[in-house]
Amino acid sequence: MDFGLIRDSLPFLLQGAWVTVRITALSLVFGILLGTVVALARMSPIRWLSWLTLGYIELLRGTPLLVQIFLIFFGIPQLIQQQINEFVAGVIAFSINSSAYVAEILRSGIQSIPKGQREAALSLGFSPTQTLRYIVLPQAFTRVIPPLVNEGISLLKNSSLLSAIAVVELTRAGQLVAARTFKPFEMYLAVSVIYLVMTLILSWVARQLEARWQVR
Amino acid sequence: MRKWLTAVVLVGLLGASSTLAQSCLANVKANGLTVGTSPDYPPFESLDKDNKIVGFDIDLVNAIAQELGLKVNIVGQSFDGLIPALLSKKIDLIAAGLTITDERKKSVDFSRPYISGPNVIITRKETTGINRLEDLVGKKVAVQIGSAQEKIASGVKGAEVKSYNLYTDAALAVNTRQADALIVHRFVGRAFLKQYPDLKIVAELNQVDTGLALRKDCGDLRQAIDSAIEKLEKNGKMDELAAKWFK
Missing domain, CATH: 3.40.190.10 (Periplasmic binding protein-like II)
Known part of the structure; x- marks a missing residue:
């Protein structure tokens, strides 16, 4: 074991970890925004819109993320005849992919609120929008936090796939050092520990949020 | 009892040291030569339409193995994992259009260059x-x-x-x-x-210069491979392969 190598390459690995954090955070934010729109469209009474979003979700869940990354990274420049930054390509791919999962999480959260509550609200004179805004969404919100955090953890770990398009995130940073020093074991061990620290922090934050917004 | 134990330990140690001392050449003669490559580097090595690994390096290794009477097993893997695979004895030889560099020489030995x-x-x-x-x-x-x-x-x-x-x-x-x-x-x-x-x-x-890479403790295998390459250079086989792949 070469702990000296781990120590010496730590600043470089942490730089990579920072890229990982930025990609995950941006993709999660865009994924939730886009996913909300997709979830609403999915639950829309307009038939064709609902079917269209179902197709969108199935397409994204049914194809490997790595393939989607390659499609966007190598495909978009062909279409627009211009270079696209690999960081941007990565965030686009992850946001789109994540929106499918987020949409299903939100939909299941909203649909988990018993129908009786909606009917009660409507009969008390709430408009459908008010019912959604004041009765359904606040309750659904607390229920979707754990699966959304899971999605965040998945994104964080899956961002390692961007190493394939030469984004120097945490995994790529480790690979670069390993390829130079021929010491993959030390590097991947260090990389795993850094990922673990990041996911543990995410889970901890999630537990705090859950405790705060616990349904009373 | 104690003497008996000591004897067992001694025999064990002797056995261990004899396997350590066993030459790489004898080992690959017995078990075949496992060659690592990364088939994304035409014409040194790439996949043909049947997804078989082909290329100059593959023909070269096969010609060398024929000279030495070895069975060859080609393993395709990621390029950056080749030297770690060699060092951890998963493969015996790297044939991957590998450039001979001072940095790599610190970790592995190279055969005589076969292409410049x-x-x-x-x-x-x-x-x-x-x-x-x-x-x-x-x-x-x-x-x-x-x-x-x-x-x-x-x-x-x-x-x-x-x-x-x-x-x-x-x-x-x-x-x-x-x-x-x-x-x-x-x-x-x-x-x-x-x-x-x-x-x-x-x-x-x-x-x-491009060469084949071996572990540093495999001097006997390197010598055997070097003399095989020399022979292939003299008998025209090397030129034949170069004409086939680098024309």
């Missing part, structure tokens, strides 16, 4: 203003992770080095405008040009 040639810079045909290494400042330069060319690109201060898993991905990145230039061995560059007619060679760089 320059690295080249490749761009799209429409690109102007890249004619030498210094012109790569501020440009995205595609290479393979762990390659000697990655080292050359990293040596250009201000160049943005993009390291891909596969050399074919690096070439694709330049072809699809995701990178501005590719640094690669000339023979491989020519093969990529056949695949991507929109690319061109704009500069020739340093001349490099």
Whole structure:
């Protein structure tokens, strides 16, 4: 074991970890925004819109993320005849992919609120929008936090796939050092520990949020 | 009892030391020669339409093995994992168009060089203003992770080095405008040009030697391979293979 190598390459690995954090955070934010729109469209009474979003979700869940990354990274420049930054390509791919999962999480959260509550609200004179805004969404919100955090953890770990398009995130940073020093074991061990620290922090934050917004 | 134990331990130690001392050559004669390569580097090695690994290196290794009476087992894997695989004894030999560098010599031994040639810079045909290494400042330069060319690109201060898993991905990145230039061995560059007619060679760089890599404790195998290569050079087989793959 070469702990000296781990120590010496730590600043470089942490730089990579920072890229990982930025990609995950941006993709999660865009994924939730886009996913909300997709979830609403999915639950829309307009038939064709609902079917269209179902197709969108199935397409994204049914194809490997790595393939989607390659499609966007190598495909978009062909279409627009211009270079696209690999960081941007990565965030686009992850946001789109994540929106499918987020949409299903939100939909299941909203649909988990018993129908009786909606009917009660409507009969008390709430408009459908008010019912959604004041009765359904606040309750659904607390229920979707754990699966959304899971999605965040998945994104964080899956961002390692961007190493394939030469984004120097945490995994790529480790690979670069390993390829130079021929010491993959030390590097991947260090990389795993850094990922673990990041996911543990995410889970901890999630537990705090859950405790705060616990349904009373 | 104690004496008996000591005897067992001694015999055990002797056994262990005798396996340690067993030569690499004897080992590959008994178990076959396991050769690691990364088939994204035509014409040194690539996949044919049946997904079989073919190329100059494969023919060379087979010719060497024939000289030495060895059975060959070719293993395709990622390029940056080749030297770690060799060091951890998963493979006995690397045949991957590997450039002989001082840095690699610290970890592995090389056979006598079997090919010499320059690295080249490749761009799209429409690109102007890249004619030498210094012109790569501020440009995205595609290479393979762990390659000697990655080292050359990293040596250009201000160049943005993009390291891909596969050399074919690096070439694709330049072809699809995701990178501005590719640094690669000339023979491989020519093969990529056949695949991507929109690319061109704009500069020739340093001349490099290519060799097979072995573990440092396999001196006897290296000597055997060196003399086999020498023989293939003398009897014209090497020229025949070069004509077949590098024409």
